[in-house]
Amino acid sequence: MWIVRTALEKPYTFIVMAILILITTPLAVLRTPVDVLPEINIPVISVIWNYKGLSAQQMGNRITQTHERSLMTTVNDIEHIESQSLGGIAIIKIFFQPNVNIQTAIAQVVAISQSALRQMPPGIAPPLIIQYTASSIPVIQLGMSSAVLPEKELFDVALNVLRPQLVTIPGIAMPFPYGGKVRAVSVDIDPQALLAKGMTSSDVINAITTQNLTLPSGTAKIGDTEFDVALNASPPSIAELNNIPVRTVNGSTTFLREVAHVRDGFSPQINIVRQDGQRGLLLTVLKQGGASTLDVVTALKARMPSLLPLLPEGVEVRLLADQSIFVKEAIASVVHEALIAAVLTAIMLLLFLGNWRTTIIIAISIPLSIFTSLIVLYLIGESINIMTLGGLALAVGILVDDATVTIENIERHLHMGKGLYESIMAGAGEIAVPTFVSTLCICIVFVPMFFLGGVAKYLFVPLAEAVIFAMLASYVLSRTLVPTMAYMLLGHTTTKQGFVSRAIYAVHVRFNERFEKFRTAYVLLLSHLLTHRKQFIFSFLFFCLGSCGIFALLGRDLFPLVDTGQIKLHLRAPSGTRVERTAVIADEVQTVIRKVIPEKDLAGILDNVGLPNSGINLSYSSSGTIGAFDADIMVMLKPGHRPSEYYMEALLPELRKNFPDVEFFYQPADLVTQILNFGIPAAIDVQIVGNNYAANQKLASKLVTKIAGVRGAADVHIHQRLDKPSIALKMDRTRMQSLNLTPADLAQNVLLPLSGSAQTTPSFWLNPNNNINYSIQVQAPQSKIESLDDLLRLPVGPSNAAASNASAAANAAGGRGTQLLGNLVSVSPLAEFAILTRYNIQPSIDIYANVRGRDLAGVASDIQKIMDEAKAELPRGSRMVMRGQVETMKNSYTGLGVGLLAAIVLVYLLIVVNFQSWLDPFIIVASLIAALAGIAWMLILTATNVSVPALTGAIMTMGVATANSVLVISFARQRLADGLPALSAALEAGATRMRPVLMTALAMILGMVPIAIGIGEGSEQNAPLGRAVIGGLLFATVSTLFFVPVLFASFHRMLALRNDQRRALT
Secondary structure, three states: OHHHHHHHHOHHHHHHHHHHHHHHHHHHHHHOOEOOOOOOOOOEEEEEEEOOOOOHHHHHHHHHHHHHHHHHHHOOOEEEEEEEEEOOEEEEEEEEOOOOOHHHHHHHHHHHHHHHHHHOOOOOOOOEEEEEOOOOOEEEEEEEEEOOOOHHHHHHHHHHHHHHHHOOOOOEEOOOOEEOOOEEEEEEEOHHHHHHHOOOHHHHHHHHHHHOOOOOOOEEEEOOEEEEOOOOOOOOOHHHHHOOEEEEEOOEEEEHHHHEEEEEEEOOOOEEEEEOOEEEEEEEEEEOOOOOHHHHHHHHHHHHHHHHHHOOOOEEEEEEOOHHHHHHHHHHHHHHHHHHHHHHHHHHHHHHHOOHHHHHHHHHHHHHHHHHHHHHHHHOOOOEOHHHHHHHHHHHHHHHHHHHHHHHHHHHHHHOOOOHHHHHHHHHHHOHHHHHHHHHHHHHHHHHHHHOOHHHHHHHHHHHHHHHHHHHHHHHHHHOHHHHHHHHHHHHOOOOOOHHHHHHHHHHHHHHHHHHHHHHHHHHHHHHHHHOHHHHHHHHHHHHHHHHHHHHHOOEOOOOOOOOOEEEEEEEOOOOOOHHHHHHHHHHHHHHHHHHOOOOOEEEEEEEEEOOOOHHHHHHOOOOOOOOOEEEEEEEEOOOOOOHHHHHHHHHHHHHHHOOOOEEEEEOOOHHHHHHHOOOOOOEEEEEEOOOHHHHHHHHHHHHHHHHOOOOEEEEEEOOOOOEEEEEEEEOHHHHHHOOOOHHHHHHHHHHHHHOOOOOOOOEEEEOOOOEEEEEEEEOOHHHOOOHHHHHOOEEOOOOHHHHHHHHHHHHHHOOOOEEHHHOEEEEEEEEOOOEEEEOOEEEEEEEEEEOOOOHHHHHHHHHHHHHHHHHHOOOOOEEEEEEHHHHHHHHHHHHHHHHHHHHHHHHHHHHHHHOOOHHHHHHHHOOHHHHHHHHHHHHHOOOOEOHHHHHHHHHHHHHHHHHHHHHHHHHHHHHHOOOOHHHHHHHHHHHHHHHHHHHHHHHHHHHHHHHHOOOOOOOOOHHHHHHHHHHHHHHHHHHHHHHHHHHHHHHHHHHHHHHHHHHHO
């Protein structure tokens, strides 16, 4: 073969190539992102609207729906739109088709969002627009607390000092801090003082907006100098803000301090964070889609020491929920397993070959193939993750094949008395085509993965690429570097051997003696089976086909569960519960948790109560928080803890017994499940979509009870709450008209004391001490309105300054007081939506469910039956679907199943082209049924569910089993062509090829043993893969050594007899 000849004539060329691979690999590995899963780059744009004080129902109908319809009209390549509307916040997530130009999409969304402002309520700001992917998840959290600073100053430090320094780290995304109090200039209105002065809240905000200005004055040229003219348009201190005149009547001036109190304060707290009971705040660090978790966390840890001196004294910063530890340990576990596999494989090669020189040749070619694959993965922009490393770990066993077959063939020619050069040329040349076909068979098996869609595509394509690149590199190296090293090493063997060589050779001789006895027994058994061909073929096929029925007994999951030592508990109090009360409940829950989980296992507890301070946080979050009555409780366990699931099962009964009116459910705490759930807080989402919201809610309430009764279904609850208590104020428009008041006047005077001025009349004050602009928040302290009577005694007057002054003068002249809210409205109780969700504009109800103690597919199947029964009760125009991980699993299984069938067809056609026969490739493909039987038996014996890693192992097993069968069939055809009868050719093929077939199979099985055992953090992910490969190869090897020769002999003997009959007739 020309490439082998080139390698022998120019050996340094390929040695330099190997050196370049070794030099380049560290550079590539250091620059390649390291993560737990590949980037799932499904493009999503999130649009966040804020309109403080507006209810969830109004937000959904007046803002969200309006914008959604605009988006559907003008933005291209939308796959679907999801939205959730909460009190004062609306989040619209636009999911795009995979082929979208995301920059064009962002431009279109920005443009239509600006146009939509004209249709929105007055004073609304343009929306925030962010792009993210499923891989944009929290990787670490910074907990900040202080025994010295108040919460408002702590929040200020986090937002204005720490966060700006951290967001410049490459690949980092950091929303607003959780918890704390948003610092602002608080203007605390006193409703009673206003009433006494004949004034309203509108008078206060009008005074502030007219006297707190940010206007340029310009310059004045006086003499030879040009002076900047500075005007005290904005009061320089909070004390002076208190001295702003509000109104002058009959020469008497009322100052702001008389009707309100201005202070360095904060907006009403809506989010409370506590670390082990101590109040603080939380900075969540997310990685942007393609960034490396390890790089982001490492860079953050490296920068923190230089940032801590910038913080005031008494501020403590702790790193919490560090997901990079899990990623490191998961990656280290795979690498560790691969190293153990390499050692086991090397020992096996020494036993079979008995020569450390040949073992070194093979041992060098394998890592070089893997290094080449890593380099190519870096060049095409992939990351190092458990999928790519799993693919490389799979490849280790196969890579042994190319080099081993080449070396063994060279040695066979050397034993025949040929010279070294001639042996290398003949040995490497005569197997060039069979090994090329074998390599292509394995590569072709993975090709269908490139045609998968959705999440499955992003998961499997990197694995397929890793294997294919390693296989192609292995083939090139076995034709170049392996012959070169064989020529250099095998040519320098001496008769005088060292102690190690003699010991290895002695062990090899003893092994060979036993192996030859084993070969003899094999030949006798194969001879016996060849004489009883029909019985064996039918018995074997019956057993294999029957074994495949085991798959029906196995559970099916998307990915195995991983225990990261964290438990994420979500509690939901009765609708309308204020945030302070929810915090008290969370505190009581902590007490129960500490009773159930002993101190030796409990590392810490982190509470996050209520809605975050910014819609950006909600957009990134997958916790399903919908109001002040929600709380996330993260329980962190120490290393060496009991299984998390044990504590999860122990906690729920205690919590439900102690808090009967509070909902409790768990949410995924590990990276893998968060990514696969893609923003949904549970594995299963039964979604009812339709405009008849009340009927859909009624049906959902029935379904919840039934779904909760399904074995394995856990944490079943309806996401939406439609019973948030409200107070309906019905204006008497006729009476207001007679008093020269408009609905706008009344609305403004209700808005200001209850929600503040920041939304509709924003005003800012520059703090001269730190040069930061703070919002001026005109609002009545919540303690001033603690009863319905307090609410109805709010003063109401014209919101326009001129009209207000005229009204005040008229009231003073007539001796009348300011109108009270209670005189202008009638009051009634009302229940409103706490959240309004939509799917493609239509309202939706979501029933969330997790899976514990059973496989995902089994639970989903039972839930689907309940859904099918309930479809008759669906209101007209409504539909019901199951989404979440189940949807991803179905797509993945379907894609992999179709891909596997397509791969078998492609492999069959490739072998047809190689053998120029339809029959022999059929024999090879027919033998693959044994691999499926072996996988089924291994999974059921190890109590392992079918999962994506197990299916990947099955695909790999098909490739290796095909490659081994090709070796046997090609040799049998060769002997058949030499004139041997079919039975003799089959027997000789089995006897001759048994050694390389066993070496390849054993190398791969030994390589998978550490992975199958699954020791180490995150090893649960790839354990099914190892088990599937071991089980499949054990049966496939038996099939290759027995079934394939017997079937070959049967068919070819039949053909020979038919040909003899035809010749006899002619």
